[in-house]
Amino acid sequence: MTELTEPPEVRAGLSTRAAGVVFLVPGLAWLAIFFVLPLGIILLVSLGHKDAFGGVLLDRLNLDNFSRALQPEFLPAFVNSLRYALLTTILALLLGYPVAYWISRYGGRRKTLLLILVMLPFWTSYLIRTYAWMIILRDNGVVNSILAAFGLTNQPIILLNTDFSVILGMTYGFMPFAILPLFVSIDRLDPNLVHASRDLYASGRAAFLHVTLPLTMPGITAAALLTFIPAIGDFVTPDLLGGAQTTTIAKIVQNLFLSSRDWPLGSALGFILMVVTVSLTLLALRTLRREVIG
Amino acid sequence: MTRERNRLLGLYSLAVYVFLFSPIAILILFSFNASKRNFAWQGFTLDWYPRLLADRAVLDAIGVTVQVAVVAVIASTVLGSLLGLGLARIRFRGSGAAETLLLLPMVTPEIVMGISLLLFFSQLFGSHGSIIQISIAHITFCVSYVAVVVRGRAAGMDPGLEEAARDLGASAVGAFWHVTLPLIAPAVAAGAMIAFALSFDDLVVTTFNAGVGSSTLPIFIYSRIRFGVTPEINAISAIIILVTSLAVGAAWRFGAFRGDIRTVAEE
Amino acid sequence: MNLARDEASVDLERTLVEYLADRRMTRRALLSRIAAAGATVALAPILAACAAATPSGSPIRSATAAASAADGSPSMAASASPTPASSPEGELFIYNWADYLGDDVIPSFEKRYKVKVTQDFFDNYDTMRAKIGQNGGGYDIIFPSSVDVPAFVKRGLLQPLDQVLIPNKTNLGTEWQSPGYDTGNVYSMPYMWWTTGVAYDSAKVAEPLDSWDALWMDKYKGHIVVLDDVREAFAAALFRLGKSVNTTVDGDLDAAYRLLAQQKPLVRTYTTDDIGALSSGDAWICHAWGSDVHQVTDRPTVKFFIPREGGVRGSDTTTILASAAHPIAANLFINHLLDARVSAANTNKIGYMGPNAAAIPFIDPAILADPSVNPKRAVIDSLQELLDLGPDLDKYTTRWNRLRAGG
Numbered sequence: 003m004t005e006l007t008e009p010p011e012v013r014a015g016l017s018t019r020a021a022g023v024v025f026l027v028p029g030l031a032w033l034a035i036f037f038v039l040p041l042g043i044i045l046l047v048s049l050g051h052k053d054a055f056g057g058v059l060l061d062r063l064n065l066d067n068f069s070r071a072l073q074p075e076f077l078p079a080f081v082n083s084l085r086y087a088l089l090t091t092i093l094a095l096l097l098g099y100p101v102a103y104w105i106s107r108y109g110g111r112r113k114t115l116l117l118i119l120v121m122l123p124f125w126t127s128y129l130i131r132t133y134a135w136m137i138i139l140r141d142n143g144v145v146n147s148i149l150a151a152f153g154l155t156n157q158p159i160i161l162l163n164t165d166f167s168v169i170l171g172m173t174y175g176f177m178p179f180a181i182l183p184l185f186v187s188i189d190r191l192d193p194n195l196v197h198a199s200r201d202l203y204a205s206g207r208a209a210f211l212h213v214t215l216p217l218t219m220p221g222i223t224a225a226a227l228l229t230f231i232p233a234i235g236d237f238v239t240p241d242l243l244g245g246a247q248t249t250t251i252a253k254i255v256q257n258l259f260l261s262s263r264d265w266p267l268g269s270a271l272g273f274i275l276m277v278v279t280v281s282l283t284l285l286a287l288r289t290l291r292r293e294v295i296g
Numbered sequence: 297m298t299r300e301r302n303r304l305l306g307l308y309s310l311a312v313y314v315f316l317f318s319p320i321a322i323l324i325l326f327s328f329n330a331s332k333r334n335f336a337w338q339g340f341t342l343d344w345y346p347r348l349l350a351d352r353a354v355l356d357a358i359g360v361t362v363q364v365a366v367v368a369v370i371a372s373t374v375l376g377s378l379l380g381l382g383l384a385r386i387r388f389r390g391s392g393a394a395e396t397l398l399l400l401p402m403v404t405p406e407i408v409m410g411i412s413l414l415l416f417f418s419q420l421f422g423s424h425g426s427i428i429q430i431s432i433a434h435i436t437f438c439v440s441y442v443a444v445v446v447r448g449r450a451a452g453m454d455p456g457l458e459e460a461a462r463d464l465g466a467s468a469v470g471a472f473w474h475v476t477l478p479l480i481a482p483a484v485a486a487g488a489m490i491a492f493a494l495s496f497d498d499l500v501v502t503t504f505n506a507g508v509g510s511s512t513l514p515i516f517i518y519s520r521i522r523f524g525v526t527p528e529i530n531a532i533s534a535i536i537i538l539v540t541s542l543a544v545g546a547a548w549r550f551g552a553f554r555g556d557i558r559t560v561a562e563e
Numbered sequence: 564m565n566l567a568r569d570e571a572s573v574d575l576e577r578t579l580v581e582y583l584a585d586r587r588m589t590r591r592a593l594l595s596r597i598a599a600a601g602a603t604v605a606l607a608p609i610l611a612a613c614a615a616a617t618p619s620g621s622p623i624r625s626a627t628a629a630a631s632a633a634d635g636s637p638s639m640a641a642s643a644s645p646t647p648a649s650s651p652e653g654e655l656f657i658y659n660w661a662d663y664l665g666d667d668v669i670p671s672f673e674k675r676y677k678v679k680v681t682q683d684f685f686d687n688y689d690t691m692r693a694k695i696g697q698n699g700g701g702y703d704i705i706f707p708s709s710v711d712v713p714a715f716v717k718r719g720l721l722q723p724l725d726q727v728l729i730p731n732k733t734n735l736g737t738e739w740q741s742p743g744y745d746t747g748n749v750y751s752m753p754y755m756w757w758t759t760g761v762a763y764d765s766a767k768v769a770e771p772l773d774s775w776d777a778l779w780m781d782k783y784k785g786h787i788v789v790l791d792d793v794r795e796a797f798a799a800a801l802f803r804l805g806k807s808v809n810t811t812v813d814g815d816l817d818a819a820y821r822l823l824a825q826q827k828p829l830v831r832t833y834t835t836d837d838i839g840a841l842s843s844g845d846a847w848i849c850h851a852w853g854s855d856v857h858q859v860t861d862r863p864t865v866k867f868f869i870p871r872e873g874g875v876r877g878s879d880t881t882t883i884l885a886s887a888a889h890p891i892a893a894n895l896f897i898n899h900l901l902d903a904r905v906s907a908a909n910t911n912k913i914g915y916m917g918p919n920a921a922a923i924p925f926i927d928p929a930i931l932a933d934p935s936v937n938p939k940r941a942v943i944d945s946l947q948e949l950l951d952l953g954p955d956l957d958k959y960t961t962r963w964n965r966l967r968a969g970g
Binding site (some may be wrong): 037041044117189190225259280 | 302309313316320322323336375378379385386396403408441445453479489490492496497513517521525548
């Protein structure tokens, strides 16, 4: 009985703070132990230098590896990574938003089923899916065979091992990572808000731009994060579907650790990649939110 | 929305589904390919399926993969959902840093994460790799994804709803269980599905944390690149799709997934 | 199996223990040194008796093995399977390429020695090397390339083989008995060898090719595939320049880099999947490993040649990790692989030639007749081996990363 006499703000405040601890501590603690600590070891490695046989020496700690990693010769690879990740994110969002919208508005009782259907192709081996794309895009593959059969070409078009195949493969791979968060946000949008704006004589387009889009911004943000950030670090898709000109910075980091056996330099470059990506992302999000929501 | 637009949208979505499933169709087709390679169609055969079922190594790998995926999905969904919810609703002094920390596992190159965990476990615990180590690694990279998705849903969610429930006499846990949780349930489910896909298919981080006899399916599959990925691998994927589809279909038939995802509270 | 010890041998034992401790050697290492140095056969049984506490072979057997090794007649030891003093441990852990052993190799070993073998596969050699370097996995046997053996030894990752348990080593062809990368086969036994050259689709390439220049032909731009391997790619360029593939001269490497930079716009992709590139038809001219070309059965018009400037010969080895928990079983397994019939079975399955002279009668004649797998003696002699460059590998890898990252 005494509870009800306390002012509601205080009660909410207590539960909020206590809830905060319960909610945040387990996840943050896990990340602190199993992510931050190991990363700390890598930071230490990045300050060392490699020995003659591919091991790491930690005797003279310095920042040499960071200045080596910032050399201009790695820049084209970094630009490639940025290019691919940006295009992939934009495409996945553009292509995925209508699908998420349709599932939410017209899926009815089948909504979850439709979502699972989006995810289903990705519960198979990535390698086999990529091989399937190679079969589709190769010089003697499905697309070229069809084009030749209809007499549209007399020579195969080179589709594989190009920018096109990389972006296609990456967009394909990240579609569910875009569609699912978009759906989750669109689905909680009250359709009455849109109806109300139409009632007030807004055009369909205006209703979308000024009501739907801003209100689904959290979902768009989540989808953008889930696509752009992993895409920067994706080296397998550009490696398998790409060619000699599509080398990404993630592949260079991989090379440094593996064939160059230079863990310190690889670690330094990895860190720079992480810092640049997260900064760019946070900056972009802040700008985007301001533009759309106002 | 006009009926034409509705139909157009539906057709478009169908096209996207076709896009999503076209490699799968090729994949399944080539599981019947009478060739040792995955390149040219050489004729029809059913042989790869019995070979798959007799292949001990594959079955073991599938077993390990499922074990790890189940543990990783459950743990990361719980940790990540709580994290996402907390970050969406509570502002505290370190929340900017916490948000950045959330994004870092997603941006860390796989090789950096794999090697960092290898060093961590071998230097501090003398461990040489094991299923537990793999599971821990998977949970670590899945948590962020779940948290971001849940936060997307929880952001802008009216905290007044939970307050209202408290006003009406619910306990803190009760308000959470009956009001908040159903509201974020779709995000939790979406996060779980994403986590499963990530765990099921991970290669690099897993390789560095696997020990003797703890090879997962991706490790097994990728190891075959060197001398040829036989259609047996396609058969594995085809069977996985079949089993998953049957499971989902059966679940749906028995009433799961039906009904609107929205809760009464929102209507 | 306990051997009775009398007073004299206990004293000898104590002296031996101190001797070994002073030199930080294991008994096994001492025995192998003596065997390698060809010490008197009489000494071996005595020391073997002293070393009875460590499992290294019963005195009588080891004398026989040493004797037959001394007279060098391969036929006697063609199929020797020693019975060690202590039984092999019940398990064995192997880390290997997938599909790299004959089908019956492990089952026959398991049956003979009552050992349960667990074999894990890796997808990428460099990943395996990185992981093993940190003691990841806990394996007993790994298959490093010969070029990496010296570095592994220097890092203390390998333990010396127990030569007494590997009498089949006399089956090795003479040039493999003490290869440059591991004199005396102390730490490794050769497993398979191969050549690197150029493959091409004769249906697409009309002119006869015989030089590394083939990988630089403008008219096949977009249909040339190069191996994604820093040493191999540089070797191709260095051959064109007439330099050694193991050069560390900056001038040579800069010239090679310029050639590779010229080549890059013509290259469809850098990959280690030469089999795939050739089978799919996307590669008309492909930098390739000879034995891989043998496996391109989907496209019979593919041909392979070793360019006139020379080619690369590579090999890999079987070794035992220093941290191995099952050294006896490991040594016995390595011996098993050197058995003539087992070695032939491996070759027949994977299409690579082994170093095993005694295995030749049992190898599939089609493989023996295929010059991409088994080139003529004269060709083999003209090949260069890639050697361990130590810290100078840096000169190659920095240029390679610059090449790959560049626009």
